[in-house]
Amino acid sequence: MQIFVSGSLAYDRIMSFPGKFSDHILPDKIHILNVCFMVDGLDERFGGTAGNIAYSLNLLEEKPVILACAGKDFDSYEKWLRQQGLSLKGVRQVDTEHTAGAYITTDKSDNQITGFNPGAMKHPSQFDFSRVPPDDALAIVAPGNLQDMQEYPRAYRDLHIPYIFDPGQSLPAFNGEQLKDMITGARILVSNDYELEMIMKATGETKAQLLERAEVIITTLGEKGSLITERNGRTTQVPAARIARCVDPTGAGDAYRSGLIKGLAMGWELPRAALVASTCASFAVEYLGTQEHSFSLDEFWARFEENYGKPA
Template identity: 25%
Template sequence: MKQGRVAVIGSLNMDVVVQTKRPPRMGETVMGETVHFIPGGKGANQAVAAAKLGAETSMVGAVGDDPFGQSLVQSLQENGVKAKAVKTVPGFPTGVATILLSGGENCIAVVPGANSQCLPADVEAHREQIATVDVVLLQLEVPLETVLAAARTAKELGKTVILNPAPARELPKELYRLSDVITPNRSELEFLTERSVEGDGLQQAMNRLRERGAGCVVTTLGDRGAAILSKEGFQRVPGHPVEVVDTTGAGDAFNAGLACGLSEGMDLFRAVGFAGRVSALAVTRLGAQEGMPGRREVESFIPVEKEEGDH
C-alpha cells in the first residue's frame, strides 16, 4: 500500500486541561484535581494523528509570537509533521482551549487568537505544497473564508476534500459542493439540519447534506460507531467498546484516520472502519495529540464485538 499524503489547513491551540471529579454548575466553584498544558487545536491534532499513522503530513496554520506558539510548532515537528507553512503572527496570542474534563467527558471553550490570522493568502502561498498531497483535511476553527479558499484550491488541483464541520456553524452551499466527504458528529448533524437524528432521522438528516452537494456524509456516533451515506447507499459501521479516559480529540483522531485511509487508496467503508479503530484507541489515554495511536497499534487492535441486541 502506498504512503498517503495529507495536508491539513486549520487551527493550533494550547489545551489547558483541568480535571475535576464533577463538572461545576454555572456560578459554582469546584476544586480541580490536576491541570495539564497539552498541544492541541483541531487542525494540529489531526495533523499529528495523520503523521503518527504513517501519512506524509503537512500543515498550514498560524500561532502567536509567544512560548505557546513555539511549543505547538515544536510538537508538530517532533511528531513528523511538516510545519514550514505554520506562520508566526506578531501581536496576536496563540490560540487557547480551556478543557474541563470529568468522568472521561469534556466541555471546551476556545479563544482563537492567532488562528484568526490564518488567511486565504496563506493557502495560496502554499499552493505548490498542497499540489503534492492526496487529501486536504479542513475544520472550522480558522476563518470560514480560509476554509473556502482551501477547498477551492484543493478541488482545482484535483484533491480529495474532507470537511470536519466543527465547531458547528452555518455553512455556505458552495462549501458543501466542494466537500467530497463531510464528517459531522451527531450534534453537528442536528445543528446543520435542524432536525433530530433519532431513529430514521439519522439517514434523513444525512441525506439533507447530500442534497446540499456533499459528495458523501460520514456521521460519527461515539461508541455506536459511524454511519455512511454515499451514492452507494446507507451503511452502518460498528463501534468498539473501550475504557474511556479522555474524549478530547476523538473526532480529530477519526478524521485523521479517514484522511490517511483514503489517501492510501482504501475504499470509503474500509477507511471509516480504520478511522473508528484510531478513534477508539485515542480515547483510552489523556491528551489529544499525546493520545493519538501509532500505525502498529491500530493494526494490532482487535475490536471487541458488541453482543447481539446491544445498541
C-alpha cells in the first residue's frame, strides 16, 4: 500500500537556560521587554509532523512518501531520512528559504519560550497524484503548509483515497468553513480533546454533526488512551499501553498516528488499529525528542502482546 504523509519537516533546536525566566523579567517593565538568556548550548533534533510520522512508519516497515517542503539547510535532515530508507520524491526543496525550525528555550522550572520560523513550510509541496493507484493508497493530512492542508483533502476525495485529517496546531489558521471542507469526506478526523473543542467552536457543529462529514472521530487523551467515535454511534475506549518511563510526551501524537496508519494498512478494524497506535506511542514517550525512539518489529509486537494479547 502506498502511504502519503503530508505535513512539516522541521529542525527542533532546543536550549536550556540554567536559571528562571521570572528572575530576569520585571513585571512593571513588560511593555519595554528587552532580555537576553545565556543558554547551556544547543541540541538540534529532527522533527516536523511529516518527518515524525514517516519515521515511526518506517520502524513499522512501511515506506511512506513524505509530502512537504524543505529549505537550503536540509542536508543533514536529508541524510538522516535517506539513512532510514525513506523516499524523498515528495519533498520539494526551496533554495531561497531555511527549513522550518523551532527554537525552544527551557528554564529550570520547565517554562518555555519558543520561536518558530516556518521557512520553506510557507510553500506548498505540489505533489502530482496523477499516477497514484487509488485502490491501494492511504493518506494523512497533518499540520504543515496551509495550502497543502486545504488542497490535499480535495485531491484525495477526487481520487477516492481514504485519508486521515489531523489539523493539530494549525487549527487557528483556518475558519469554520475551511475546516468543514477539509473534514468532509475524511475517513478519520483525529485530534486531542482540546483540539476537538476548538474544531466544534470554529465550525459551530456538534460532534454528531462532524460525524456526518468524517466517518470516524478519534480523540487522543494522553495517558488515558484514546476514544473512537464512529458514525454508526459505536464508541470504543482504547487504553494506553504501559510504559517503562515517561521522558518526553512531545512525539507521542505523531507516533500514535503512525501506528494507526500501520493498523489500517494491515487491514485491521479501527479498534485493533488503535491498539497498534497506542503501542507505537508508548515507545516515543520513553525518549527525549520525536525521532529518537527505536524498536524492532519483534520488540513492537512483544509489547503489543504484553498489553493487549496476541495480534489477530
